Amino acid sequence: MGAAPKDDFAELAHKVIELCVQERQTVPSQPIVSIIPAQNERDIGNIAKPSQVPASIEATLSHAEKIFGYRVRMDHPRFFGFIPSPASDLSWLGEILNSAYNTHAGSWYQSSGPSAVEKNLLSWLARDVIGYPETAGGCFVSGGSMANLSALMVARDQKLSFEERTKAVAYTSDQTHSSLAKGLGILGFHHTQIRKVPCDDKMRISTTLLRSAIEEDKASGKIPFLIVGNAGTTNTGTVDPFPELAAIAKEENLWLHADGAYGASALLCKSRRSILNGIELCDSLSWDAHKWLFQTYGCGMVLVQNRKNLTSSFGTTAEYTQDAAETAESLPNFWNYGPELTRPARAMKLWFSFQLLGLDAIDDSINHGFELAEIAQSSLERLPDWEIVSSAQMGIICFRYKPSGIPGASLDDLNTKISQKAIEQNLAAPLTTRLKGVLVLRICSIHPGLSGEEMVAIIDGLDQIAQSLLPSVNGTTGVV
Ligand SMILES: Cc1ncc(COP(=O)(O)O)c(C=O)c1O
Incomplete structure (x- = not known):
């Protein structure tokens, strides 16, 4: 495979880096979770096929943007599922340096x-x-x-x-x-x-x-x-x-x-x-x-x-x-x-x-993750009908909405719906897990880019979603 001529390489490199910088800077305003709808899967499949002749950089970058557009932004400050990826801009630059020296x-x-x-x-x-x-x-x-x-x-x-x-x-x-x-x-x-x-x-x-x-x-x-x-x-x-x-x-x-x-x-x-x-x-x-x-x-x-x-x-x-x-x-x-x-x-x-x-900033950023989960906990404790199932520790807290009079299976459904609605509204992405036999919402909050005030607002937002879903809980069938 031939190398790109020098001038072309520099131009190509600038275009790729420009797109990446723009992408990194706009993550907080993007959808947290974006999954290809089944009917669109073929669009990406078609792009995935290798091109027989060289494609233009413009077309290829635009395809790359489209493909990467469909993903969970694990590095989004309000993504709380699994273990998020709060990768810093500096780490990304270090990665570039690393691949350059290969x-x-x-x-x-x-x-x-x-x-x-x-x-x-x-x-x-x-x-x-x-x-x-x-x-x-x-x-x-x-x-x-x-x-x-x-x-x-x-x-x-x-x-x-x-x-x-x-x-x-x-x-x-x-x-x-x-x-x-x-x-x-x-x-x-x-x-x-x-x-x-x-x-x-x-x-x-x-x-x-x-x-x-x-x-x-x-x-x-x-x-x-x-x-x-x-x-x-x-x-x-x-x-x-x-x-x-x-x-x-x-x-x-x-x-x-x-x-x-x-x-x-x-x-x-x-x-x-x-x-x-x-x-x-x-x-x-x-x-x-x-x-x-x-x-x-x-x-x-x-x-x-x-x-x-x-x-x-x-x-x-x-x-x-x-x-x-x-x-x-x-x-x-x-x-x-x-x-x-x-x-x-x-x-x-x-x-x-x-x-x-510097190590001091790393120390502060790690501490911030601990604090965010603690802030989530104290916000939840101020609200009625929320149960802390596992207290904030190491930046993780598990909890559920548990108004009285709702049977267990319906509570599981209700909390699943709260997670789904929060993602749909792009409020935040607390995913679910199971603890001690019940379904809970889980926040793993280790992103230095999320403030304590934003965490308080997210918990308030979850409470509003929970209350809005409550009337649709069907007490007889247990279906939300
Ligand atoms: C406690 C723990 N151990 C191991 C792993 C696996 O690590 P990796 O996904 O980097 O392979 C994870 C991933 O989330 C984890 O949380």
Whole structure:
């Protein structure tokens, strides 16, 4: 494929960047959720076909705009579903810089500059921020799922012989993210080898039930090898009791992994970091910078107390890479620290944001997420008929509209409708989840671009929607 002539490239680049800048600046005024209606799907399908001859930049950009127009704007300040993506403009610029240099960050030979940044950034996070020992280290990966998978592989290799694998058991809570079960599946474990331990009324893993599950499994000849603790569950932001989990792991000689894909960022917020006390006792930790560290997608980390455990699981050699072989542990080849060989220099965009934003601003932005959920809670508490099902923690709150005299199934329908109407009106996008058997509205509010006043107005708006829907609740059939 031929390269564009230089002048054309510059013009093309300016046009693309111009569109992107305009797009980023207008996100707050755009629809939060925009899904292709079934009857229009074919329009996009037609554009998707490759063109036999070069298309014009104007036509291609306009098609791109149309295609990207249909999406959930996860980076919209009023998108509260799943884990939103409050990616900062600086992270986006860091991403551009990264693709421009297009570094192969697999080995020191190929990327000694970016690898030195990756090594130092990870060492700083591991030792100064988490509190891990000198031996600690880690690796940047594409996200939380890959970080969890990587840690699980290390846990398996450190705690089990090959022959023991079929008898092994891993313990999670019933609130643990699905990527852990997926990771264990990829590693060859059967789903019956995962014990989902029930939670207490605060949605934290019950350590009493965990202890008895371990005893029961040992008594029946199984081999417990791993406990996964949650450092901020996706549903409610709950943090499991790490000091207690660490004590159990030590007594039983189990690997303790913390899934901090979402919540580990609280470690960079001075006034909130105590919520994660004990996390330094975990053997490994997942941490997503594309969640609460304001990065564009594809930026996660796996961190471990002993970096040698990563190399013993992921270390690799091949004849054709011999010129790039690792010459000293202090000059790491990151392809020996995680699952990927060819990998972008993901640390660089995080470094770029850290440099330009400064840690104080990051601390403030994380704290703001905590505060937004707390503001939502105090606004809801002032209104009649709203029930807080899980209090604000880690920027997440779950609640429902619950006027008296409405049967349970109708309440579920009513709250689903409240979410749908709020999205239809472009007020905000609180999606739904289920907690303790009931359907609830869930707000995950980590966008620095949303003010406390706006959050108060959103809660008022939800209340108005709820009241407007009430007359249509059919008490006899239970249909809204
Ligand atoms: C707690 C938790 N762990 C893991 C993941 C998976 O991360 P990713 O989507 O980056 O693979 C998520 C995603 O939301 C999460 O919330």
